[in-house]
Amino acid sequence: MTSTAAPIPLPLVRPRNRVNRSLRDAIAISRRNLITYRRVPQLLVFSTIQPVVFVLLFTYVFGGVVSTSLNVPYVDYLMPGVFVQTVVFGAIGTAVGLATDVKSGLLERFRSLPMARSAVLAGRTFADLTRNVFVVVLMTAVGFAVGFRVHTNAAMFVAGMLLVLLFGYSMAWIFATLGLVVGDPETAQAAAFPIMAPLVFASSAFIPVSTMPGWLQAFAEHQPVSVTASAVRALVLGGPTTSYVVQTLAWCVGILAIAAPIAVWRYRKAI
Amino acid sequence: MGDVAIRVEDLAKRFGPVAALDGIDFEVPTATIFGLLGPNGAGKTTAVRVLTTIIPPDRGRAEVLGHDVVRDADEVRLRIGLAGQSAAVDENLTGRENLQLIGRLAQMPGRFIAPRTDALLDRFELAHAADRPVRTYSGGMRRRLDVAASLVHRPPVLFLDEPTTGLDLQSRGELWTMIRELVDAGTTVLLTTQYLEEADRLAHRVAVVDQGTVIAEGTPVELKSRMGATVVELGYGEQQQQAVKAADLVARLTPGRPELEFGTVRITSNDGSRILVDTLRSLDAADLSPITVAVREPSLDDVFLALTGRHAEAPGNGKHSTHRGDQ
Numbered sequence: 001m002t003s004t005a006a007p008i009p010l011p012l013v014r015p016r017n018r019v020n021r022s023l024r025d026a027i028a029i030s031r032r033n034l035i036t037y038r039r040v041p042q043l044l045v046f047s048t049i050q051p052v053v054f055v056l057l058f059t060y061v062f063g064g065v066v067s068t069s070l071n072v073p074y075v076d077y078l079m080p081g082v083f084v085q086t087v088v089f090g091a092i093g094t095a096v097g098l099a100t101d102v103k104s105g106l107l108e109r110f111r112s113l114p115m116a117r118s119a120v121l122a123g124r125t126f127a128d129l130t131r132n133v134f135v136v137v138l139m140t141a142v143g144f145a146v147g148f149r150v151h152t153n154a155a156m157f158v159a160g161m162l163l164v165l166l167f168g169y170s171m172a173w174i175f176a177t178l179g180l181v182v183g184d185p186e187t188a189q190a191a192a193f194p195i196m197a198p199l200v201f202a203s204s205a206f207i208p209v210s211t212m213p214g215w216l217q218a219f220a221e222h223q224p225v226s227v228t229a230s231a232v233r234a235l236v237l238g239g240p241t242t243s244y245v246v247q248t249l250a251w252c253v254g255i256l257a258i259a260a261p262i263a264v265w266r267y268r269k270a271i
Numbered sequence: 272m273g274d275v276a277i278r279v280e281d282l283a284k285r286f287g288p289v290a291a292l293d294g295i296d297f298e299v300p301t302a303t304i305f306g307l308l309g310p311n312g313a314g315k316t317t318a319v320r321v322l323t324t325i326i327p328p329d330r331g332r333a334e335v336l337g338h339d340v341v342r343d344a345d346e347v348r349l350r351i352g353l354a355g356q357s358a359a360v361d362e363n364l365t366g367r368e369n370l371q372l373i374g375r376l377a378q379m380p381g382r383f384i385a386p387r388t389d390a391l392l393d394r395f396e397l398a399h400a401a402d403r404p405v406r407t408y409s410g411g412m413r414r415r416l417d418v419a420a421s422l423v424h425r426p427p428v429l430f431l432d433e434p435t436t437g438l439d440l441q442s443r444g445e446l447w448t449m450i451r452e453l454v455d456a457g458t459t460v461l462l463t464t465q466y467l468e469e470a471d472r473l474a475h476r477v478a479v480v481d482q483g484t485v486i487a488e489g490t491p492v493e494l495k496s497r498m499g500a501t502v503v504e505l506g507y508g509e510q511q512q513q514a515v516k517a518a519d520l521v522a523r524l525t526p527g528r529p530e531l532e533f534g535t536v537r538i539t540s541n542d543g544s545r546i547l548v549d550t551l552r553s554l555d556a557a558d559l560s561p562i563t564v565a566v567r568e569p570s571l572d573d574v575f576l577a578l579t580g581r582h583a584e585a586p587g588n589g590k591h592s593t594h595r596g597d598q
Contacts, residue, residue: 009456012424014380021378029376032364032368035364036364039364108320108325109373109420110376112324112348113348113373113376114348114376114378115377
């Protein structure tokens with residue numbers, strides 16, 4: 001051997017403590033994902049057009065037919081459901097984003113780096129939460145434009161939107177796992193829809209569940225999309241709020257407690 | 272002889288019924304280049320993925336600079352860089368953003384990231400495109416960025432998984448020069464390749480991998496002397512019978528057995544020029560002059576043929592995989 005024992009070069013790194021590292025890495029990944037939304041605006045545009053179309057269709061096409069027992073215009077009934085529906089469908093973005101990273105080989109590189117194991121998922125879901133804030137603000141503007149009015153006050157409305165964002169955040173963790181498992185963006189998109197559609201449509205998001213057949217009502221009344229929509233409705237339109245809000249929080253905590261560890265486990269496991 | 276940078280003992284990894292690695296052993300001294308040479312599906316990438324802590328092995332051990340890749344994975348990760356087919360860059364970020372992201376995630380102190388990124392962009396001739404999204408890059412530029420990304424935090428051990436696949440000849444030469452400079456400065460490099468020429472030109476030692484096992488190991492000179500340094504090919508085109516007769520004649524003249532395939536007689540030897548003169552003289556005398564004559568360096572396929580008695584093939588497909596592009 002000819003190696004004349006050159007000293008082993010030192011890497012330009014500074015190991016950090018666990019908490020500091022988790023935070024910094026999650027922020028780095030989050031920034032990266034938000035840059036993607038800025039640079040590929042289609043991702044954002046298409047995920048916003050769909051709820052706008054829903055608002056217009058439901059308000060002007062079904063608005064005359066659907067009668068709610070709440071004694072408010074249909075658009076006031078509809079908008080809380082639309083907010084919830086928006087963040088549920090938004091979680092497709094989480095699945096597609098992670099599946100894209102699996103497919104491109106980027107996650108392989110991340111796994112060879114001394115970064116926090118939680119960072120890819122924390123960063124992804126945080127970026128998608130930020131996107132949801134943007135979309136919820138936009139939908140509020142659209143809602144007001146077509147006649148939506150808050151019957152309580154601004155603070156209650158903000159509380160309702162925070163609840164929507166929390167629910168969207170917990171849904172993102174379910175679909176993060178899906179994205180990691182299928183590992184292909186097109187498949188992720190196709191696989192997410194049949195899970196989301198029953199949650200969104202067999203719910204009180206757009207129409208009262210009382211019009212559904214009995215066997216479906218049992219599901220539709222208690223599933224998380226309905227519960228969250230009802231909580232937001234109570235906060236925005238008035239009426240007793242505690243029960244629905246508590247149920248929504250319970251759903252969010254329950255989903256996070258189960259979905260987040262599964263997603264992290266799935267990420268740690270081979271891809 | 273320096274210390275050992277990478278130590279691999281009895282490493283095995285299965286994917287379902289396929290043994291991607293079936294107990295491989297090797298050691299790489301610091302500041303040297305080690306080549307893993309083999310066809311597609313031989314287990315090279317799996318070895319790199321285990322050594323870079325991406326996947327755990329089923330059996331055996333591996334250490335990088337004394338740190339176990341399973342138990343001390345984070346210590347290993349602080350000391351390695353990875354480029355090639357088992358890594359990627361983000362299409363939507365610019366070249367600069369990609370390098371900065373990797374720098375941050377590699378736990379570089381913030382003040383080093385910008386100067387280091389600039390230096391690498393210059394060195395890999397990407398400065399002009401530094402602020403363009405990577406999806407606008409050509410294949411060669413992407414490859415260079417990928418290698419640059421593996422170097423951001425100046426890792427002492429570098430894994431390059433088929434780094435020159437898809438590069439043009441000039442870029443390939445430049446990358447080779449760069450790898451040699453890194454090794455002169457003390458970096459240890461493990462390189463996988465399908466090209467014997469690449470292993471020959473770069474690596475201090477080479478392990479030939481086939482179906483998850485190391486079937487030969489040594490310096491390029493040792494390996495080539497085992498199978499013959501030159502290949503002489505005598506082409507007879509459609510004249511199959513002439514070729515058969517020529518092969519018989521050559522067999523009597525040379526120590527090794529010539530290979531006959533589709534009207535071509537192939538002789539592998541350590542003394543190509545003498546063999547060429549001798550056989551052509553005898554063939555001419557026997558009125559068996561070939562239509563074409565070629566003298567070339569042995570390819571991976573020749574190494575395989577010499578070592579295993581069969582052509583280098585990816586499992587499950589009968590195609591020769593010696594000179595494939597991106598997989």
